[in-house]
Amino acid sequence: MTFARPRVVVTGLGVVSPLGADLGTTLSALAERRTAIRELTLFDARGFAQTLAAEVPDFDVRPFFRTPKALKTADRRARFAVAAAAQALVHAGLTEDGREELGVILGTAGGDLRFPDLLHGLRRASTTDPLDLPHFASQILSGTNPLWLILCLPNMVSAHVGIQTGAQGPNNTLMGDEAAGLAAIGEAALVLESGEARAMLAGGAESPVHAHSWASLQQQNPGLPFPVPGEGAGIFLLELEASARARGARILATLLGAGTAADGDAARAEERAVRTALDRAGLKDAETTRVPRLSDRIGHLFAAAGPVALALATAGAAPGAHILASAASISGMSSAIVLGLPGKEP
Amino acid sequence: MRELSPQDRETVLVIVADTLSKERDQLAPHASLVDDLGAESIDILDLAFRLEAAFGVTIDEREIWVAAEGLGPSSSPEALAAGLERMKTRMPGFDWERFPKNPKRSDFARLVTVQSIVDTVARVLPEDRTSPS
Structure with missing residues (x-):
């Protein structure tokens, strides 16, 4: 005997990317084929083999912070996360009510x-x-x-999002480089299925454009110009389908499947995560569209890469499409998410 | 008691305002950092650090906590009672009903005022930089 799992849907998207500090600006910039990769400005990178980055352009984060004093303990990734989370809540039309049943799970790296x-x-x-x-x-x-x-501290990112959005439900942080953001979306779905929360803010946030990150990337790639890092945040508002329908929310996509896997061989881990997600969705690979990774335009966003790419794809996909995003970190952790977009209205 | 020069006093006030994300003119001298200006314990540490950097001095954060009328956890009951009475006349806007009758160490942070921060800096600065009050 099996129990039917409650369905989880996407009702809000929030994106802060090097191409723009919100979803609309980023989509327009992508449509214009723009790139955000240029000489970095956030620190003096002379002496490193990489001096390019995709930095998020300056924008005013203060409107997203209920308590301005919190800004002094919020680094760039926390600011991007708070802004993206606030955008996702507005996008979803979620009111201030019920924030004790709103949770947060975000992927990020060490700061x-x-x-x-x-x-x-x-x-x-x-x-x-x-x-x-x-x-x-x-x-x-x-x-x-x-x-x-x-x-x-990496968990301050989820903490700031919880405090500034008033989300008082489960609050957690996943660390696992590239894989962490999509894995956070899968974990958030599990929280919703368990009944512990009614809505979850989930995704990833990163700002690796600093000397510490450059030093670690340089060590991994001795003497070579490592792939161009970028910064940003991609956050989904996920809800139980029943709650979303009950409040008359617009459903942007249904979470059809999620998978994670670990393997010493990152490619093999990713393949297995994808297979798990597809099996849960009851779909074949050929029935899905792979979400483009966009790193040639917005740099490598690490834990934010999957959620940002998936959010942009969700906003731009055709009705009825099945989209698949996957990611793997060099440690061999991997994650995959399959979303189904609503079909055309009859 | 020593007193800061008007310029040093202004520097302290600007640092307090920045630390607490307030405007400089929101700082009444007898406003409580915790109860009126929203300071948390980490802000007291942050404030001590910023004042140290600006004035080139060392400030033990306990100095700030006990800066309110020189009261502290080791004050005698008589000194405590007398000091609290002085505070009550100087801080009429403070909600004394909210202040416990037998204060714990952490309660003293609530008695730290903008003026007591100014006084703390005056106490730790070299004498040739301050004047007698």
Whole structure:
């Protein structure tokens, strides 16, 4: 005997991308075949083998923050996530009611370790060996910006989204590079199916354009210009179909299948995640359209890559289409999502 | 008691305003950082750090917590009662009903005012940079 799983639908999309700080601007820029990849401006990258990036253009995030003071503990990825989440809620027409049943699951990477903040403390102790740990603990740490830690913690991204949108349901963070964003959408669907929440904000947010990330990417690609990183956030508002229909929401897509897999061989892991998602959707590969990854236009968005590409594809797909997005990280974690768009109205 | 120069006082007020995302003219001298200006414990740490950087001094954040009339967790009951009475006359707008009769250490953060921050900086600055009040 099997139990029918409650259906999960997409009712809102929020995108902050290097091509624009909202879904509409990004779609227009894509239609005009624009690229956002150019010489980076956020830090001095001379000395690294890569000096290009796809940066999100400046935009005013303050309207998205209920408490302006929170901005000082919100780094770029948290700001993008809050903006994208707010857009998804507006897009879905979700009112302020019921926010205790609204949850958040986002994929992101470790944040910027903020070398200048650490160096500030180290510089205070220039006559002492900075590797003297007891000295570091007793003297140097007190010279470090007290906001340093909460600016770089990965779970602060979901926390800021929860606080600024008033979402008081389950709140979680997935770390797993490229795979994390789509995996967050699959996890959010499980939360909805379990009845723990009525609606979930799910997706990914990244801002890897900083010295710490450049250092780690350079180590992975010694002496080579590594793939151009980009920044942004893609967030879906997912709801149980019954709740969405009950409030008369416009249904943008139905979540037909989700899959995750891990394997030492990333390509094999991705293949298995895709197969799982397709099996759950009851579809064959040929019956779906692969979501384009867009990294040649908006850079590598890591955990945000899958959700941003999937959100843009959802907004642009033909009625009745089945779209498939997948991602794999170098650690071998992978994830896939299949969405079905509503057919033409009879 | 030492007093800051008008210029240093202004620097402190601008830092307090920035730290709490407030406008400079929203800061009444006897406004409570916690109850009136929305400060959380992390903001007190942030404030101490910013003041240290701006004035080149070291400020133990406990200095700020006990800065309200020099009261602190180790104050004698008599000093505490007398100090709280002084605070009540200086902070008539403060909701004293909300303040516990037997304050815990963390409660003292609620008595930190804009003026007590100014006084803390005056206390830790070298004497030649301040004047007697």
